[in-house]
Amino acid sequence: MAYDPVNGLMYVSVAGNYFVRVIDTTTNTIVDTIGVGSAPQQLAYDPDNGRMYVPNYNGHTVSVIDTTSKSVIATIPVFDKPSHIEYDPVNKHMYVVILSHDFVSVIDTATNTIIDGIAVEDKLQKLAYNSINQNMYASNFLDDTISVIDTSSRTVTATIAAGDGPIGMGFDPVNENMYVANRIGNTLDVIDTSTLTIIDSISGTSFVHTVEYDPVNQRMYVAGYYNNIVTVVQIDIPEPKGKNNPCDALETVSEKGNGKKNGLEKAKSNNDC
Numbered sequence: 001m002a003y004d005p006v007n008g009l010m011y012v013s014v015a016g017n018y019f020v021r022v023i024d025t026t027t028n029t030i031v032d033t034i035g036v037g038s039a040p041q042q043l044a045y046d047p048d049n050g051r052m053y054v055p056n057y058n059g060h061t062v063s064v065i066d067t068t069s070k071s072v073i074a075t076i077p078v079f080d081k082p083s084h085i086e087y088d089p090v091n092k093h094m095y096v097v098i099l100s101h102d103f104v105s106v107i108d109t110a111t112n113t114i115i116d117g118i119a120v121e122d123k124l125q126k127l128a129y130n131s132i133n134q135n136m137y138a139s140n141f142l143d144d145t146i147s148v149i150d151t152s153s154r155t156v157t158a159t160i161a162a163g164d165g166p167i168g169m170g171f172d173p174v175n176e177n178m179y180v181a182n183r184i185g186n187t188l189d190v191i192d193t194s195t196l197t198i199i200d201s202i203s204g205t206s207f208v209h210t211v212e213y214d215p216v217n218q219r220m221y222v223a224g225y226y227n228n229i230v231t232v233v234q235i236d237i238p239e240p241k242g243k244n245n246p247c248d249a250l251e252t253v254s255e256k257g258n259g260k261k262n263g264l265e266k267a268k269s270n271n272d273c
Helices: 246-255 261-269
Strands: 002-004 009-014 019-024 029-035 044-046 051-056 061-066 071-077 082-088 093-098 103-108 113-119 124-130 135-140 145-150 155-161 166-172 177-182 187-192 197-202 208-214 219-224 230-234
Touching: 002 044, 029 071, 044 082, 051 082, 051 093, 061 082, 082 124, 093 124, 103 124, 113 155, 124 166, 135 166, 145 166, 155 197, 166 219, 177 208, 177 219, 187 208
Parallel strands: 166 208
Antiparallel strands: 002 009, 009 019, 019 029, 044 051, 051 061, 061 071, 082 093, 093 103, 103 113, 124 135, 135 145, 145 155, 166 177, 177 187, 187 197, 208 219, 219 230
């Protein structure tokens, strides 16, 4: 699925068929059906041009839908089995997983043509965009690695050793961490994107597949593939430090023994800091 915020419509691909359903999110009713290629996969929204991009797994194409007219305006030929797709808003490119060849095709959304192909590792699965440093992350299922793609140069700049069978990913922009679901290892790795190292591995998940970030509640939702279970992971929110934190000054004078300790304890108990 992918959301069109301008028209308030949700686009849903129907993988077993040749079409995309359009849902009006005000009434939660289907308002249109758009024919695309065979076995449409996950969609991606281009906010700059108001378009939806749909990889067609069996059709070996990417359909481009104009969200104003709700019609297909272009069909882009790609290699076999395009699946996952992710948008790079800085360079205005669509990155498409080519499942059968372990590389990523890059589409220029201005011309709707393929401008590059980036080789990664064995059994490429999904992509996730880092909105802080503008890198694209690619999960390699059989190689147990994550490829880091610099979207400016469109080259792989690093390869991170991951858990067993990495697949879905979700980015936490507050802490600048990438969460990686390992389907075989049944864990959720946390990668510090500034150091490109795993800083935590969360157990308790099973058959993990998809990871989605909730920016309002600062949580990751991890969906299982076979077990119909969604695991919710609460992400730590860093405490603010500096002049905007009312407790910093209280902590300083408290340490000097100036009789402000009770004030600090009271402030903390009242959740003022």
